[in-house]
Amino acid sequence: MTRVFITGVAGQDGSLLAERLAAEGASVHGLVRTADDAVEAASRLPAGVALHVGDLLDTATVEALIAEVAPAEVYNLAGVSSVAQSWVDPVSTGLVSGVGAVAVFEAAWRLQERTGNPVRVLQASSAEIFGQAVVSPQDEQTPLRPGSPYGAAKAYAHHMASIYRERGLPVSACVLYNHESPSRPTAFVTRKITSTVARIAHEGRGSLTLGRTDVRRDWGWAADYVDAMVRAVRHETADDYVVATGEVHTVAEFVEVAMRHAGIDDWEAHVRVDEKLVRPADAAEQVGDPGKARRVLGWTPTVDFHGIVARMVDHDLELLRSRP
Known part of the structure; x- marks a missing residue:
């Protein structure tokens, strides 16, 4: 049975991902910020999803939880999810969506180092890392030039995913364009x-x-984008993928x-x-160019x-x- 750990499990993507993985028979663990969030999330998530309360900025707690759960797959979906909100509170946005992602990478890397078993990680990146893009459509080689606190935080986490990948942690980043449900x-x-x-x-x-x-x-269907995340995590080679409709x-x-x-x-x-x-x-x-995701992952929007x-x-x- 595959054991997975999802941060941001109470959000749109987290709940859809938890439903999918639970249906596959995985042992699903999710991180929520407060006990009240846990009660609300439990009412919407499949029975059997184990919820853990913790803050991404509490690095000791994040490391302890990931060490305790010992997941084979980690999906980092937590963070400030609104570009508009990031202008209201840019400091928290940078801490949660940027530094918080690194806390997850570090905890996964330490677990992998201690056990000798690979810990495959998915970072939910965003089209906002491109900001006022110099080319259109954007692909994995498009320069990052974020134009908002949200985009800047996501860009930092995106760079750090690459750094941890070079360090030996199989972390993939899906650059997600707008996806709805x-x-x-x-x-x-x-x-x-x-x-x-x-x-x-x-x-x-x-x-x-x-x-x-x-x-x-570029608007897509959220369940399709969750499918891309799973495909990226489970691909033999960790990498970056633009997930969009084109x-x-x-x-x-x-x-x-x-x-x-x-x-x-x-x-x-x-x-x-x-x-x-x-x-x-x-x-x-x-607007994104999903060509790489189509070729390498066999992914296509439905x-x-x-x-x-x-x-x-x-x-x-x-x-x-x-x-x-």
């Missing part, structure tokens, strides 16, 4: 869009307030598809723009852009319809 909190623009659209369709009135709608993003759409397109799927034809009449919601240094376009939006809108409509 109904598990996204409404603080994320995609879920904000689909939940608001569902409410407008359900109530027959209302509006959606956004910042820039001309921003172009297609780009604007926020306005996302809104239009969501509205039309919900049966709202005059969608533009329901959209408001608030300049206060525009983030500083927001890259106008992010849900297209319209399918992603439709699934999220349907989920949020069902939530509203099921309320008493």
